[in-house]
Amino acid sequence: MNDRTRTIALGLVVVIGIACAALLVRGLDTMRPPDDPNAIDESLYINGKTARRISLGFNGLAADWYWMRSLQYVGRKIINDNDVPLDNLGLLNLKLLAPLLDTATTLDPEFLDPYEYAAIVLPAINVNEAIRITKKGIDANPNAWRLYHHLGYIYWQQHDYQAASEIYGRGAQIEGAPPWMEAMKAKMAADGGSRATAREIYTRMYEESADEKVRDMARRRLLQLDSLDQRESLGKLFAAYKARTGKCPSSWKEIEPVFRALRVAVDASGAPLDPSGTPYVLRAGACEVELDPKSEIPAK
Amino acid sequence: MESTAAITQSTTRTESRQGKLWRIAAIARNAFREAVRDRVLYNLVLFVLLLTGASVFIGELSGGQERKVIVDLGLSAMLLFGVFIAIFVGVGLVYKEIERRTIYAVFSKPVGRGEFLVGKYLGLCLTLLVNVLVMGVGVSLALLYVSHGWDPLIPKIWPAVLLIYMELMLLTATALLFSSFSSPALSALLTFMVFIIGHFSADLKSLANSLGGSGARWLFTGLYYLLPNLSNYSFITPAAHGRTPSPGFLFATALYAFVYIAVILAAATLVFSRRNFK
Numbered sequence: 265m266n267d268r269t270r271t272i273a274l275g276l277v278v279v280i281g282i283a284c285a286a287l288l289v290r291g292l293d294t295m296r297p298p299d300d301p302n303a304i305d306e307s308l309y310i311n312g313k314t315a316r317r318i319s320l321g322f323n324g325l326a327a328d329w330y331w332m333r334s335l336q337y338v339g340r341k342i343i344n345d346n347d348v349p350l351d352n353l354g355l356l357n358l359k360l361l362a363p364l365l366d367t368a369t370t371l372d373p374e375f376l377d378p379y380e381y382a383a384i385v386l387p388a389i390n391v392n393e394a395i396r397i398t399k400k401g402i403d404a405n406p407n408a409w410r411l412y413h414h415l416g417y418i419y420w421q422q423h424d425y426q427a428a429s430e431i432y433g434r435g436a437q438i439e440g441a442p443p444w445m446e447a448m449k450a451k452m453a454a455d456g457g458s459r460a461t462a463r464e465i466y467t468r469m470y471e472e473s474a475d476e477k478v479r480d481m482a483r484r485r486l487l488q489l490d491s492l493d494q495r496e497s498l499g500k501l502f503a504a505y506k507a508r509t510g511k512c513p514s515s516w517k518e519i520e521p522v523f524r525a526l527r528v529a530v531d532a533s534g535a536p537l538d539p540s541g542t543p544y545v546l547r548a549g550a551c552e553v554e555l556d557p558k559s560e561i562p563a564k
Numbered sequence: 565m566e567s568t569a570a571i572t573q574s575t576t577r578t579e580s581r582q583g584k585l586w587r588i589a590a591i592a593r594n595a596f597r598e599a600v601r602d603r604v605l606y607n608l609v610l611f612v613l614l615l616t617g618a619s620v621f622i623g624e625l626s627g628g629q630e631r632k633v634i635v636d637l638g639l640s641a642m643l644l645f646g647v648f649i650a651i652f653v654g655v656g657l658v659y660k661e662i663e664r665r666t667i668y669a670v671f672s673k674p675v676g677r678g679e680f681l682v683g684k685y686l687g688l689c690l691t692l693l694v695n696v697l698v699m700g701v702g703v704s705l706a707l708l709y710v711s712h713g714w715d716p717l718i719p720k721i722w723p724a725v726l727l728i729y730m731e732l733m734l735l736t737a738t739a740l741l742f743s744s745f746s747s748p749a750l751s752a753l754l755t756f757m758v759f760i761i762g763h764f765s766a767d768l769k770s771l772a773n774s775l776g777g778s779g780a781r782w783l784f785t786g787l788y789y790l791l792p793n794l795s796n797y798s799f800i801t802p803a804a805h806g807r808t809p810s811p812g813f814l815f816a817t818a819l820y821a822f823v824y825i826a827v828i829l830a831a832a833t834l835v836f837s838r839r840n841f842k
Binding site for chain 1: 625626627628629632633635636637640643644759760763764767794795797798800801802804805807
């Protein structure tokens with residue numbers, strides 16, 4: 265066997281060998297029992313403090329890894345239900361999210377995005393953990409006014425408007441904090457449960473967040489608030505219609521002239537459009553409208 | 565007559581000092597060439613591939629944190645690759661010369677053992693400097709790519725790069741010290757342990773403070789001051805947040821590295837000069 269033949273033969277062994285190995289892996293994949301769906305929720309083996317201690321100066325990279333793992337963990341759970349807003353993931357059993365975010369923030373306490381994620385996503389899963397992690401962020405970054413905004417948001421969600429007002433007040437005193445933090449303090453104290461306060465908080469969240477998912481959640485919540493206003497107005501129209509005719513409209517066509525007169529946007533069937541552009545659904549005979557399940561506006 | 569003798573003596577001393585520096589420079593140059601011939605700098609290819617992959621794909625995985633991840637990943641890889649080079653090349657610097665018996669040829673010339681060690685050390689430091697500089701430029705380019713233009717983080721990573729380089733210089737000196745009296749495998753293990761313990765310095769101190777017995781407290785306090793405190797050189801995470809160390813801190817860490825390296829090289833020369841190659 266001369267040199268050339270030997271080279272070709274060895275090259276063929278390499279190529280064919282790799283092809284055979286790839287085929288074998290494919291075969292093994294089909295033979296392997298399916299993954300345990302609960303395996304994804306296995307507890308973390310090490311806590312944040314231990315992880316930081318053994319990270320040997322690579323704690324920033326380790327924090328990035330835990331952060332990306334948090335995103336993947338949530339992403340994998342919502343992959344089948346993409347319409348669920350980020351702040352309403354309570355039914356997805358995301359029990360590992362709090363430890364993941366806690367570890368990421370222990371490894372890199374200045375990493376602000378995990379705190380924001382904890383403040384937005386965690387309250388629906390474990391509100392105490394959400395508060396604890398956000399407070400931890402404030403302790404580590406006392407000059408980050410956004411963290412006060414996040415903590416105020418959690419308290420506002422819990423209807424604890426007094427605590428929310430206090431937190432906004434503390435955040436407003438930080439150098440560089442925007443003037444609306446002070447306004448939010450007053451709004452929370454005077455009118456925390458109102459729709460106007462909700463609109464203000466989601467508008468600020470939409471404007472301030474760098475996270476696309478958080479911005480999208482805030483946008484959908486703002487649409488929801490607009491939709492609530494719209495549905496109230498439609499309810500009044502129905503009431504007036506009922507007072508005039510003695511019955512609720514059974515189809516959109518019946519009430520379409522009223523919409524036209526009031527310049528309400530309607531589709532071809534005469535149904536008014538919600539703020540996302542999807543037609544409302546008429547509950548015939550009940551004088552009520554509902555969001556279409558296909559609408560991107562969250563029902564809750 | 566006396567003044568002529570003094571001038572002659574002084575001239576001889578200056579020439580001898582210059583000769584010493586030239587010999588050290590020649591050994592350092594050869595050590596650098598040897599490292600390049602041994603394809604040590606090939607790790608840069610792996611680094612570039614890693615950063616390129618990260619720049620392209622990390623945006624989707626990190627939720628908009630690609631700049632931070634690029635800095636963390638780039639500087640961590642710089643440290644990790646540098647540590648491997650410092651340990652595995654550092655422990656072989658002297659050993660290879662003894663194994664190949666080229667050390668006899670070196671010492672048959674007017675080269676001191678200390679000069680030989682310092683030359684070898686500086687040669688590897690030069691290799692690491694090239695490595696670190698190219699990697700720093702790589703991280704900067706990756707930041708330019710992900711930011712689609714100038715990124716204010718770019719100038720802020722360089723103090724962290726300097727601190728990483730100082731840490732690598734310390735580790736190289738440690739590897740050289742161990743390799744002056746033990747086998748490469750043991751030297752690599754001991755140097756790696758120093759790297760690990762060096763990053764646990766804060767724990768050593770808190771352990772010393774928390775211990776009741778005065779003997780144990782003295783032992784751990786002693787270890788804290790004796791072993792190199794490498795945690796001072798970890799500035800990767802703050803750099804990723806755009807923070808830079810103060811000039812005073814940089815100066816103090818550089819001074820610490822200089823003093824510690826001088827101590828280690830002196831100890832290595834002491835051990836090496838007593839070593840019998842027969």
